[in-house]
Amino acid sequence: MAQLSVKKSLESSVRGKPNGFTRFFRQIDLQLMVIPALILIFIFSYIPMYGILMAFQDYKIGRSFSSSPWVGFKHFSYFFNSPEFGIVMRNTIVISFLKFLIGFPAPVILALMLNEVRKMAFKRIVQTITYLPHFMSWVILGGLVSAMLAVDNGSVNMLLEKLSFIDKPINFLSLPQYFWGILVTTNVWKEIGFGSIVYLAAIAGVDPNTYEAASIDGASRFKQIYLITLPSIMPVVVIFMILAIGNLLSAGFEDILILAANPAIRDVSDVLDTYVVRVGIDNYRYSYATAVGVFKAVVSVGLLSMANFIARRSGNSLW
Amino acid sequence: MKDTLGDRIMVIFIYAFLIVLAVSTLYPFLNAVAVSFNQGIDTSKGGVTLWPRVFTLENYKVVFKDDRLMSGFLISVLRTVVGTASAILCTAIFSYGMSKKELMGRKYYMIMCIITMYFGGGLIPSFMLIRNLGMMNSFWVFIIPSLIGVWNMIIFRTFFQGLPNGLEESAKIDGCGNWGTLFRIVLPLSGPVIATLALFTAVYHWNEWFYAGIYISDQNKYPIQTILRQILLSNIVSEQGGGGLDSSSLAHLQRAKTITSKSLSMATMIVATLPIICVYPFVQKYFVKGVLVGSLKE
Numbered sequence: 001m002a003q004l005s006v007k008k009s010l011e012s013s014v015r016g017k018p019n020g021f022t023r024f025f026r027q028i029d030l031q032l033m034v035i036p037a038l039i040l041i042f043i044f045s046y047i048p049m050y051g052i053l054m055a056f057q058d059y060k061i062g063r064s065f066s067s068s069p070w071v072g073f074k075h076f077s078y079f080f081n082s083p084e085f086g087i088v089m090r091n092t093i094v095i096s097f098l099k100f101l102i103g104f105p106a107p108v109i110l111a112l113m114l115n116e117v118r119k120m121a122f123k124r125i126v127q128t129i130t131y132l133p134h135f136m137s138w139v140i141l142g143g144l145v146s147a148m149l150a151v152d153n154g155s156v157n158m159l160l161e162k163l164s165f166i167d168k169p170i171n172f173l174s175l176p177q178y179f180w181g182i183l184v185t186t187n188v189w190k191e192i193g194f195g196s197i198v199y200l201a202a203i204a205g206v207d208p209n210t211y212e213a214a215s216i217d218g219a220s221r222f223k224q225i226y227l228i229t230l231p232s233i234m235p236v237v238v239i240f241m242i243l244a245i246g247n248l249l250s251a252g253f254e255d256i257l258i259l260a261a262n263p264a265i266r267d268v269s270d271v272l273d274t275y276v277v278r279v280g281i282d283n284y285r286y287s288y289a290t291a292v293g294v295f296k297a298v299v300s301v302g303l304l305s306m307a308n309f310i311a312r313r314s315g316n317s318l319w
Numbered sequence: 320m321k322d323t324l325g326d327r328i329m330v331i332f333i334y335a336f337l338i339v340l341a342v343s344t345l346y347p348f349l350n351a352v353a354v355s356f357n358q359g360i361d362t363s364k365g366g367v368t369l370w371p372r373v374f375t376l377e378n379y380k381v382v383f384k385d386d387r388l389m390s391g392f393l394i395s396v397l398r399t400v401v402g403t404a405s406a407i408l409c410t411a412i413f414s415y416g417m418s419k420k421e422l423m424g425r426k427y428y429m430i431m432c433i434i435t436m437y438f439g440g441g442l443i444p445s446f447m448l449i450r451n452l453g454m455m456n457s458f459w460v461f462i463i464p465s466l467i468g469v470w471n472m473i474i475f476r477t478f479f480q481g482l483p484n485g486l487e488e489s490a491k492i493d494g495c496g497n498w499g500t501l502f503r504i505v506l507p508l509s510g511p512v513i514a515t516l517a518l519f520t521a522v523y524h525w526n527e528w529f530y531a532g533i534y535i536s537d538q539n540k541y542p543i544q545t546i547l548r549q550i551l552l553s554n555i556v557s558e559q560g561g562g563g564l565d566s567s568s569l570a571h572l573q574r575a576k577t578i579t580s581k582s583l584s585m586a587t588m589i590v591a592t593l594p595i596i597c598v599y600p601f602v603q604k605y606f607v608k609g610v611l612v613g614s615l616k617e
Contacts, residue, residue, distance in 0.1 A: 024423055029497050031423070033416030037409060037467045038428060041435060044464045048440020048448050110340075113333045122337075128603065129341045132348075135595050137526030139548045143588050144347040146551070147354070147581070153365035155350060189344065197607055221326040254529055261552055273442075280443045281533055293441035301437070 055291035061284065068287075075291035084275065092271040095256075096248045098184045104244050106188045107195030108237060112225055114196065115203050130193025142258035145186055149173055174262040179269055183259055198240065202233040242311045246304035249296055253277070272296045348592075355379070355586040359579035377578055378586035388587060391543040396594075398461045398542055399524040407517050409466045411509070414475030415501045432469045449534055460534045461524070461542075471516050478512040479505060514605045525594060543591045550584050 024031065055075055057068040079085055110130070117123040133141060148155050149172040157169035172178045206229060214224050253273035260269030270278075272292060280289025349369050354362050355378055357371035366372070382388055416422055417429065440448075454460040482505065490500045506513070528544035535541055541549075 020423070027421060027423065030416050030419055030421070033412050033497065033501075034422065034428060037413035037416075037472075038431065040409075040463075040467050041432065041469070043452075044445075044448070045435040045439060048444035049438060051440050051444025051447055054444060054447070113337060116330060116333050117337065122334075126337045126341050128600075129344050131603070131606075132599065133344060135522050135526075135599065136592060137528060137544050139526075139528050139544045139551065140588055140592055143547070143551045143584065144351060147351065147585070148347050152363065153367075155346070155368065158365065192340070193344075220323050222329050257529070258548070276442055281446065286443050286447065290441065290443045293443060297438070297441060304437070 052290060052294055054287050055294045057287055059287045061286075071287075075288045076295065078288065079292055079295065084270065087267055088270050088272055088275050091268060092249060095180060095183065095271055098180060099187055100244055100248055102184050103188050103191065104241060106192045108199050108233075110192050111196040111199035111203060111233075112229060114200060115229065116221065116225070127193065127196075131197075132193070133190040134194035136190075138254040138258045141186065141190060142255075142261075145182070145259065146173055146261075149182070173259065174264050176265045176268040179260065179265050183255060183269075186259065187255060198236065199233055202236040203229055206232045238311065242307045245307035246300070248303050249300045351585045351588055354582055355589045357582065358577050359582035360577045362582050363579055375577070378582045379590075381578060381583060382586045382590055387539065388543065388546060388590075390539060391541050391546040392590065394458070394540065395525060395542040395544065395591075398458070399521050399594075402462050402465065402524040403517050403521040405462055406466050406468065406471075406520050407513060410468055410471045410516075411475055411506060411513070412501065413467060414472045415479055415497070415505060417472060418476045418479040419497070432472065436469055446533060454534070456535055456537050456540065458540070461527075461531065465520075465523075468520070471520070474516060475509075475512060478509060482508060511605065514602070518602050518605055522595065543587075547584070547587055547591050550580075550587060554580050554584055 054068075056070060056072060058071050058074075059068045114123055114126065117126070149157070151157065151169045151171045154169070154172075156172070157166070160166045161169065170178075172182060210228050210232075211224055214228055219227065249272065253271060256269055256271060256274050257277070260266070260274070273296070276289045276293050276296075279285045279292070346369075350367070353367055353369055353371050356374055356376070357367050358373040358375045359378065361367070361373040417425065419425075422428075439445075449455060449460060449464070454463070486504055486508075487500050490504045495503060526544060528542065528548050531542050531545045532548065535545070538546075538549075
């Protein structure tokens with residue numbers, strides 16, 4: 001009996017499967033590779049999640065979390081009843097959907113177009129140029145856009161005047177009716193090239209024999225795009241569409257902070273994210289801003305689940 | 320089969336569209352370059368498009384003499400170099416550990432990572448955390464919170480798992496521990512994936528301006544992008560004056576009547592873009608690869 005247990009412990013130590021502690025310390029070098037990183041993740045990702053509780057408190061600077069009074073959903077109902085709520089929600093929804101409706105198909109179309117280009121040098125030049133804005137910060141791009149759209153000697157105004165579409169320069173960036181258009185155009189302009197990389201790769205995977213067969217059968221090039229290329233890359237398109245829907249509400253706010261520098265257009269530019277920055281960072285209303293942020297996160301998770309549900313129906317699940 | 324008439328029209332339309340797209344992408348950059356080399360007063364008369372009309376280096380002289388801009392540039396460079404090197408190193412070590420099947424608790428560690436990709440505390444709780452940690456106004460606020468990227472970890476891990484097992488086994492037989500194997504065998508083989516991830520991390524660090532503006536209150540510690548943002552903002556708010564420039568540059572601006580805030584901010588913009596433009600042609604093949612690696616996981 002004793003012999004047997006000795007043999008067993010020997011065996012298990014050879015196999016490296018004694019109790020948890022011993023096993024853990026035996027692979028301590030491996031654990032030391034991951035534990036510091038996990039501590040960092042805990043500090044910088046999980047502690048802020050705990051900080052969400054602030055949304056249900058009346059937090060004041062200098063007071064600790066535990067001594068702040070609990071107020072339940074006060075900040076939420078305050079937000080829902082505030083005059084900004086309607087404006088902010090409308091802008092968030094409209095801007096997100098415009099970005100999605102135009103910004104999502106644009107790279108797909110560009111990839112399809114690039115695929116039709118037979119002159120490789122031309123294709124490469126167009127690609128190199130259109131990828132470039134992706135690597136610029138919004139600060140730089142905002143500077144370029146406002147220089148282009150400037151009232152005094154902005155290139156767009158000069159062009160429009162020369163073509164006599166307008167009599168005098170338009171101050172594009174301080175008139176509310178132009179803002180959504182400018183924002184969406186700039187976004188598409190920044191990401192269209194870079195976004196097309198994935199779809200180009202997907203197109204490259206299509207079997208060339210299919211095209212040959214189609215052209216022998218008399219399909220025009222347009223029909224080949226429509227009947228072969230597009231259906232072949234559809235699975236990739238669907239996956240990226242789900243991701244895009246999940247990110248609908250958080251589709252960037254740097255662009256708005258930069259392009260909507262003029263407070264005169266706040267009625268069309270204020271979205272949930274910029275509202276959080278303004279009330280939280282600029283006005284020090286921490287609890288209130290956190291509540292708005294939580295509201296946004298809840299809606300986002302809802303959207304992502306919805307997108308995933310639809311995708312699962314169509315057979316492409318995200319998880 | 321010959322192209323039909325419709326096809327030919329389509330091809331012409333495609334070429335035309337692509338040319339318009341490329342021109343409209345390139346033109347703003349070229350125009351900014353032209354304006355930055357053009358005399359400011361002359362620019363405000365209008366009509367400068369692709370080529371400077373009254374060539375001058377004055378704008379750049381002011382930019383390079385401005386202490387605040389130069390220190391901002393230096394902070395950006397330092398932040399990009401230190402931030403990228405440390406983040407790639409730490410994430411690589413973390414990913415190597417996570418790529419080992421025998422790692423105890425691997426599954427729970429992974430869940431812990433994945434959750435952070437979908438949920439977060441949001442802006443204000445993160446801001447409070449940084450403040451409570453006493454990292455406000457410190458250079459390390461650029462580096463430490465972004466040391467570990469979960470997304471990069473997944474890409475690294477996938478790459479490590481794809482390496483042939485034999486290499487690591489023979490290293491183990493030769494007496495290498497996990498750390499030795501990582502640094503002597505695995506990392507030297509990971510050139511392409513390191514280049515790709517380093518590229519994206521470096522671009523992030525170079526371009527980041529928003530959190531720097533929130534976490535840093537001493538304006539002398541701003542990176543170049545945040546300073547540039549201030550300059551451009553003050554140009555919009557008041558169409559005159561140097562905004563974020565330091566006082567000696569402002570004096571210079573008023574003395575030299577030929578320089579305007581527009582020509583100056585264009586020159587600053589070009590300086591802030593230059594590092595990216597310079598490395599861009601060399602890294603193009605890497606980022607195409609990088610996007611594909613990333614999207615495979617998606």
